[in-house]
Amino acid sequence: MNPFRFQNPTALYYGKGQLEQHLVEEIRKYGNKVLLLYGGGSIKRFGLYDKVIHLLREGSIEWVELAGVEPNPRLTTVHKGIDLCKTEGVHLILAVGGGSVLDCAKAIAMGVKFDGEVYDIYQRKAVAKDALPIGTILTLAATGSEMNSGGVITNWETKEKLGGGSPYTFPKFSFCDAENTFTVPRDQTIYGICDMLAHCYEHYFHPTENAPLQRRLIESVIKTIIENARKVIDEPTNYEARETIMYCSTMALNGMISMGIEGDWANHAMEHEISAIYDIPHGGGLAILFPHWMDFVSQEKPERFADLAVHVFGINPAGKSTSQLAAEGIEKVREFYRSIEVPQRLADYQIGSENLERMAEQSVRFGEIGKYRKLNKNDVLRILQAAL
Amino acid sequence: MNPFRFQNPTALYYGKGQLEQHLVEEIRKYGNKVLLLYGGGSIKRFGLYDKVIHLLREGSIEWVELAGVEPNPRLTTVHKGIDLCKTEGVHLILAVGGGSVLDCAKAIAMGVKFDGEVYDIYQRKAVAKDALPIGTILTLAATGSEMNSGGVITNWETKEKLGGGSPYTFPKFSFCDAENTFTVPRDQTIYGICDMLAHCYEHYFHPTENAPLQRRLIESVIKTIIENARKVIDEPTNYEARETIMYCSTMALNGMISMGIEGDWANHAMEHEISAIYDIPHGGGLAILFPHWMDFVSQEKPERFADLAVHVFGINPAGKSTSQLAAEGIEKVREFYRSIEVPQRLADYQIGSENLERMAEQSVRFGEIGKYRKLNKNDVLRILQAAL
Structure with a gap:
């Protein structure tokens, strides 16, 4: 670390x-x-x-x-x-x-x-x-x-x-x-879940060596969110589920699961540019971006995505290559987003290609973004295009 | 929680x-x-x-x-x-x-x-x-x-x-x-591992309902300790392993993995009475007591021990009863202690039965001990006798 x-x-x-x-x-x-x-x-x-x-x-x-x-x-x-x-x-x-x-x-x-x-x-x-x-x-x-x-x-x-x-x-x-x-509307509950999950993913994809406990702590939060998501959506007054999800949201971004590791945060940087122009829900933007970012980044660096597949989604690694595992893990990420009925594409928010160039430009105005894999303007543009 | x-x-x-x-x-x-x-x-x-x-x-x-x-x-x-x-x-x-x-x-x-x-x-x-x-x-x-x-x-x-x-x-x-x-002697390194592991166990065995994230966080620390223990013992100047173990020891007892749950702490209460009389290493006393406490308590409440078996030691639960799983989990706990060559019985520290009664008495002088399962003087005595 x-x-x-x-x-x-x-x-x-x-x-x-x-x-x-x-x-x-x-x-x-x-x-x-x-x-x-x-x-x-x-x-x-x-x-x-x-x-x-x-x-x-x-x-x-x-x-x-x-x-x-x-x-x-x-x-x-x-x-x-x-x-x-x-x-x-x-x-x-x-x-x-x-x-x-x-x-x-x-x-x-x-x-x-x-x-x-x-x-x-x-x-x-x-x-x-x-x-x-x-x-x-x-x-x-x-x-x-x-x-x-x-x-x-x-x-x-x-x-x-x-x-x-x-x-x-x-x-x-x-x-x-x-x-x-209890009274949080269904869509806000879903966006909240997307947001806390995104915080976990931002931590999980880090370039730091030797952080085995941190990896497990983050996986613990991801698994607990995924397990309880459907329950809070379907039963908004289920105290136990609401409390568990609330506690996951606190733990996902209070620094306790991410000491000594340098999170990626490229997806947040990109999403902020989308919602700065379109005022869409932050959690919705993140849910759209993550799978496309994962597709893009895992081509070069599939390792951590393979970890996600095995340790979060319980995929049996026997006989599979790292890339194969990564692809299966990312499919599971997509599957979860689909299961909670969150938008899958920018088009779902009536966002077309008109501002992509500008958003890509703005994303990197303080320099390249992302720590697990650095992204320049062109990389961001490709991810946004894939997400259209 | x-x-x-x-x-x-x-x-x-x-x-x-x-x-x-x-x-x-x-x-x-x-x-x-x-x-x-x-x-x-x-x-x-x-x-x-x-x-x-x-x-x-x-x-x-x-x-x-x-x-x-x-x-x-x-x-x-x-x-x-x-x-x-x-x-x-x-x-x-x-x-x-x-x-x-x-x-x-x-x-x-x-x-x-x-x-x-x-x-x-x-x-x-x-x-x-x-x-x-x-x-x-x-x-x-x-x-x-x-x-x-x-x-x-x-x-x-x-x-x-x-x-x-x-x-x-x-x-x-x-x-x-x-x-x-790096210069910590082998036996102190081992006792340290026993101590941090004991803190995890004290948290893990709690009577609190609905704490799924806490359960996973504690399991994360236990697994990481067990994975790295042999390495720090055999390679005392392995920076990565020493750091991971050090970080586990901090996380095991800074409250971050145990919010909203009420740990058991009976083993600490009992151990303090042993080392108050015999001045033995705290970690050694805990390593002796835990398996015997687990044997005793799991007879009535095997559930959490079964969790330990499945989620920490990766035992396949298929076709096994909760008691069977609990017993297998406890055997794994023993196996780990044996693997790091820590004393297994009070006799290893030349402790006989002469003060058991007094230690049992003192253990409960502020009242019954333990939260997962309350222990009275007689219960403590039986555990100490089993540990002789």
């Missing part, structure tokens, strides 16, 4: 009743005034908003609200949040929602403590030196944002979607109660 | 060159005077002492030393350390060694900030409210103490060996360079 420094300070709460018992106590460590940040209002429809407000009121915590954080959260919303925090003297941002709300909170948190345009941090022109504390109440199993320091912001003026973060943007605490995901 | 709160704030460094680059920077976050705590002097023989002293001097960090921490560290040594820290105004304890030195550091750290006898915390008569910061440089892969908040202290006056800790005793940082374990 590579030399590494790992530190993840988030206090992670799982289970029923934790919010009621510990929310106020956790907030109080940082102050008594919060920005309550949320999305399109589903938390109001399903009672979570009322529950949180009640707890804040009982705990004598003041709050101001910013609602309407978009899926693929926008820079304009981040700016609103920064202004509000500064004007109101907020001590902590309490993000209630899915990955988009949490990612937006991280951008706001850095922006409040940053003297300049926060988007510079996402454009890699600046580095955050501090951030307002963040706490989260998760309502969607997908991004892992509840226990990591990263997030993605979309700039609609420039049609850019960029990831960023800092050691200061780990949530101080996160509350994960699977009951809060 | 059970509701849980997980937080592990330790900054974990793995790999070559990390100490040289980051030790001083990490210490400086807490002050400029350290207690350098170490054991029998092997760090002097193998050059690590000189390297650390050089770094401290270059970094203008003052230090005082306490050497001679025992395997199974003693309360008397803890008291010495507390006095020294108080007299000298130490800001951080830098523990250089294996689990014993690290555990001793934790006791000292709590003692410095505790108004009273620190042993009360281990006797569960008091709770730590604060602790001096701790940093560690690990030289033995075994206990996982480098990334958890617990430790074990032996009181020779009362022949008690008790575990304790607090949220304040997570090391602030830990440096794990596998090269520092």
Whole structure:
């Protein structure tokens, strides 16, 4: 494995009743005034908003609200949040929602403590030196944002979607109660599964030697997601399945299964360019891209795809070449995506060839992407064309 | 899974060159005077002492030393350390060694900030409210103490060996360079393997429903330990194998594979009573006890032992009963212990039946032990007798 420094300070709460018992106590460590940040209002429809407000009121915590954080959260919303925090003297941002709300909170948190345009941090022109504390109440199993320091912001003026973060943007605490995901619509549940699975794949395809435990830990998460996916889709109020999937999403991107390995992340880079232009669901874009990326990359480097076939999908390697195993593994990946009824091609989102060139260009604007196999603009273009 | 709160704030460094680059920077976050705590002097023989002293001097960090921490560290040594820290105004304890030195550091750290006898915390008569910061440089892969908040202290006056800790005793940082374990003697290497494996087993045998990912994560660590054990024993300077084993030891007891499950820990409770009287190696005691505990417990609850057989040892379950599978799994556990040439019976340490009654009595002095299956004094006695 590579030399590494790992530190993840988030206090992670799982289970029923934790919010009621510990929310106020956790907030109080940082102050008594919060920005309550949320999305399109589903938390109001399903009672979570009322529950949180009640707890804040009982705990004598003041709050101001910013609602309407978009899926693929926008820079304009981040700016609103920064202004509000500064004007109101907020001590902590309490993000209630899915990955988009949490990612937006991280951008706001850095922006409040940053003297300049926060988007510079996402454009890699600046580095955050501090951030307002963040706490989260998760309502969607997908991004892992509840226990990591990263997030993605979309700039609609420039049609850019960029990831960023800092050691200061780990949530101080996160509350994960699977009951809060019971009302997640079927398509969002499916996209969430695609997203957490994509995080596992990004880790799994790494160029690092000697990481046998990491390989197994990642396989453990992939297998558990695949085993439970159908169940949460068919039985949205199955607590056990919802909790298992939620826990997989946290573990897929909190750094614990990927210490000392350098994940690939080319698919995320490509997908961000697609959804920056078309505003499609991130998980859907990833599900479309991965099999095509796998086809492309496995031609030259089939080894890890063969591992996937054997250790995740249980394919018997006897008498098969590495390439054969890789092909069978990738077919299993496709089969799983088909089984959860996620789009298979860009055309399913009415995306044609009109912007492929531009997306390929933008994907590599900070340099070649991918660690397992480096991709240049032309490679990206071929993968996107295959995905049409 | 059970509701849980997980937080592990330790900054974990793995790999070559990390100490040289980051030790001083990490210490400086807490002050400029350290207690350098170490054991029998092997760090002097193998050059690590000189390297650390050089770094401290270059970094203008003052230090005082306490050497001679025992395997199974003693309360008397803890008291010495507390006095020294108080007299000298130490800001951080830098523990250089294996689990014993690290555990001793934790006791000292709590003692410095505790108004009273620190042993009360281990006797569960008091709770730590604060602790001096701790940093560690690990030289033995075994206990996982480098990334958890617990430790074990032996009181020779009362022949008690008790575990304790607090949220304040997570090391602030830990440096794990596998090269520092190249010189670990063969028997210590073997005992270390037994210890980390025991931590996995303690987690694996839990009564908690619905923890499929946790089960797989634990199995991942067990399999990786078993695969690499022979290699580190036979090739003590094999960097890859030493690193993999070291990483397994950290992951086996940093809480990451056991969130939301309630480990058994009966074997640790029993072993502590044996080594409190006989001062045998902790890992050796555990290796003796586990198969006998497994025999005893699996008669009533064979399910998890059958899981172990199938998912860790790859036994084909076709046509076999749960009990049959359990028995085959336990035989594999025995086989592994035999393969690494660890003692199989208490008699191998010249332990007879003279103190069994007392050890059984002491094991359960805080109540019945074990979570997968509760054990009373009589149960413990039967297991100890089987292990004679």
